[in-house]
Amino acid sequence: MTITKHLDFWPRHLPTWLEVPHTSLYHNLQVSAMRYPTRTAIFYYGTKVSYETLLLQVDRLAAYLHIECHVNQGDSVLLYMQNSPQYVISFYAIVSLGAVVIPINPMSVTEDLMFYEQDSKAKIAIIGQELYANVAPLISSDLLSQVIVATYSDFIDFQDEFEMPKVVTTLSHIPASPTVILWKEALANSLDILPIAVLPSDIAVLPYTSGTTGKPKGCIHTHETVQTNAVGGALWSYMTSSSVILATLPLFHVTGMEHSMNAPIYVGATMVIMTRWNRDTAAQLIEKTGCTHWTNIATMVVDFLSNPKLSMYNISTLKGIGGGGATLPAAVGNQLLALTGVAYAEGYGLSETMSQTHFNPPDRPKMQCMGIPSFNVDARIIDPMTLEELGPNAEGEIIVHGPQICKGYFHRPEETQKAFIEFEGKTFFRTGDIGKYDEEGYFFMVDRMKRMINAAGFKVWPSEVESLLYRHPAILQACVIGVPDPRRGETVKAYIIPKKEYRDTVTELEVMEWSKEHMAAYKIPRIVEFVEKLPTSATGKVLWRELQEQEKNK
Structure with missing residues (x-):
C-alpha cells in the first residue's frame, strides 16, 4: 500500500x-x-x-x-x-x-x-x-x-x-x-x-x-x-x-x-x-x-x-x-x-x-534519517525473503519505484532481472539496503544487507554502533566491522581515529568501557584499534569492505 x-x-x-x-x-x-x-x-x-x-x-x-x-x-x-x-x-x-x-x-x-x-x-x-x-x-x-x-x-x-x-x-x-x-x-x-x-x-x-x-x-x-x-x-x-x-x-x-x-x-x-x-x-x-x-x-x-x-x-x-x-x-x-x-x-x-x-524536507529534517520519498517516488519496506510488505518501524529491504530509476544494467539481462520486482502492478528496484520508516513516513537506513554482523545470533548493524561511538568526545571518525570469533561466530570491531587533542589520553579499554554505558551488550566493540586514517573512496565513503578483507587475511 x-x-x-x-x-x-x-x-x-x-x-x-x-x-x-x-x-x-x-x-x-x-x-x-x-x-x-x-x-x-x-x-x-x-x-x-x-x-x-x-x-x-x-x-x-x-x-x-x-x-x-x-x-x-x-x-x-x-x-x-x-x-x-x-x-x-x-x-x-x-x-x-x-x-x-x-x-x-x-x-x-x-x-x-x-x-x-x-x-x-x-x-x-x-x-x-x-x-x-x-x-x-x-x-x-x-x-x-x-x-x-x-x-x-x-x-x-x-x-x-x-x-x-x-x-x-x-x-x-x-x-x-x-x-x-x-x-x-x-x-x-x-x-x-x-x-x-x-x-x-x-x-x-x-x-x-x-x-x-x-x-x-x-x-x-x-x-x-x-x-x-x-x-x-x-x-x-x-x-x-x-x-x-x-x-x-x-x-x-x-x-x-x-x-x-x-x-x-x-x-x-x-x-x-x-x-x-x-x-x-x-x-x-x-x-x-x-x-x-x-x-x-x-x-x-x-x-x-x-x-x-x-x-x-x-x-x-x-x-x-x-x-x-x-x-x-x-x-x-x-x-x-x-x-x-x-x-x-x-x-x-x-x-x-x-x-x-x-x-529530508529542508524545513523539517530529521537527524540520521534518509528523509521522505522524493517527487514521483513510491518507496516500500518488504521482507527480503518472503517479499511481504512491512509496516511502520519494521526493518526490511527498501524497494523504490520512480522515473529516476535506471533502465537496467548495460549488457546484463540476468542481473537486471534480479534487481527488479513487480509489486502491485508497478516495477520496483530492490536496493539491497535494510531500512524502516516511522509513523510520519520518514525513512531510516539500518544498514546494507551484506554488512550485518551476526554476533552470537544477535543482529548488529555497524552504522548504528558507529553513530553511538560518535557521541564519545574523543572520537573523530569510526568504522565498525564484523570479525570472526570462535565463540560468537562474529564479533564487533571498531577502527577509530581519535581527535588530535585526545590521541595521547584515550585508550582502547576506555572506549569499550564507555560503550557499555551507551549501547546494548551485544553491540559493544570487543576489539578497538586506533588508526591515523581510514580507507576511503574518491567520494569520501569509508571503505569498510577493505578493512573486512584485511581482517580475513590476517
Whole structure:
C-alpha cells in the first residue's frame, strides 16, 4: 500500500508531483546560456567562466568529437578526470551529440580502465593529464583510437590567492601525437555541425556500480532519468539562478554529477569547483564567492568542522547543507547547526537511481534519517525473503519505484532481472539496503544487507554502533566491522581515529568501557584499534569492505 503519511510534511511551496522536461541535458545549458549569458557558470580557484563561454566551449569540443574523432549518436566516450571546468565541458559536449558518458573514478587503474573500455565499447577517452600513464597501455594496444588530454592549469590564474593542489598548478607536459590530442588543440577549431536531435529516452550516462559484489555494472540512465533528479534536486533545495554551489563531491559520482553540476546548470547557478578537498580552501571559497549550497558527505563535514581556523572565515551565506552516502553523526549535526544555523538535510540514493529517491524536507529534517520519498517516488519496506510488505518501524529491504530509476544494467539481462520486482502492478528496484520508516513516513537506513554482523545470533548493524561511538568526545571518525570469533561466530570491531587533542589520553579499554554505558551488550566493540586514517573512496565513503578483507587475511 502506497505510503502517504509523509505528504503531511511536504514542503508547502512545492507540488508533490513533478513534470519532468521532455528535453535533453544539453538543452538545459542552451537555455541558461541564453537567459544568463554573462553570469558566472564556473568559478575555478579564481577563474570565472560565463555561461556564454561555457556553451561556446561545449559546442567546439562537440564538433571536434563528432568530425575529427567520429563520435556519433549512441557511441560511448570515457570521461576520466577530476573535478574541473574541462569535466563539465566534456560531459555536456558528449551528451549534446547523443553520445554516452562513461564516468570513471579517477582512482581507477589500468586494469579497471580496460574493463570499462571493453564493457562499454568506448574508443575515445577524455582524460586529465595526471592520469595519462594509466591510459597509455590502452592506446598502445589499440583499445582506444584517440585520447583528448586536459590540463587543469589551463583554467587558472597563478596570481590568485587560493591554495591549489599540485595537480591543478602542473603545466601541460604530455606530448601530442596522432592518437593523443591536447585539450587546447581540440578546442582551437572553427568546425560546425548540424543540431542533433536527442530524445529524452536516449542514453546519456552509464555510471558503474562499485563492483563490491562482482564486476561493476553500468547503470543505464537516459536524459529523462537524469533530468528527473537534476530538476527535482534543484527545486527541493530552493536552488535559483542566484545560487552559488560549492562542488566538492566528485563529478563522476551521481550525487556530485546531479547536485553540483546538472542541477546548477538547469537553473543557471554558479558552480564553485574544487579539484581536491581541502577544508581551508573550502572555507575560503565559501567566503569569497558567497556559496549558498553545499552537497557533501559526512566525512567532509567532520573534517570541515574540526578545522581550528574555521572561525577566521565568514561562512554565513550557506543556506542549504546536506548529503548522503553515510549518516552524519548527531553530535556533528548539532555542531553544524550551532555554527551556521543550518540543519543538515540528508538524502538517500544509489547509482541505479541517479542519486536521490529520498530527501529530508529542508524545513523539517530529521537527524540520521534518509528523509521522505522524493517527487514521483513510491518507496516500500518488504521482507527480503518472503517479499511481504512491512509496516511502520519494521526493518526490511527498501524497494523504490520512480522515473529516476535506471533502465537496467548495460549488457546484463540476468542481473537486471534480479534487481527488479513487480509489486502491485508497478516495477520496483530492490536496493539491497535494510531500512524502516516511522509513523510520519520518514525513512531510516539500518544498514546494507551484506554488512550485518551476526554476533552470537544477535543482529548488529555497524552504522548504528558507529553513530553511538560518535557521541564519545574523543572520537573523530569510526568504522565498525564484523570479525570472526570462535565463540560468537562474529564479533564487533571498531577502527577509530581519535581527535588530535585526545590521541595521547584515550585508550582502547576506555572506549569499550564507555560503550557499555551507551549501547546494548551485544553491540559493544570487543576489539578497538586506533588508526591515523581510514580507507576511503574518491567520494569520501569509508571503505569498510577493505578493512573486512584485511581482517580475513590476517
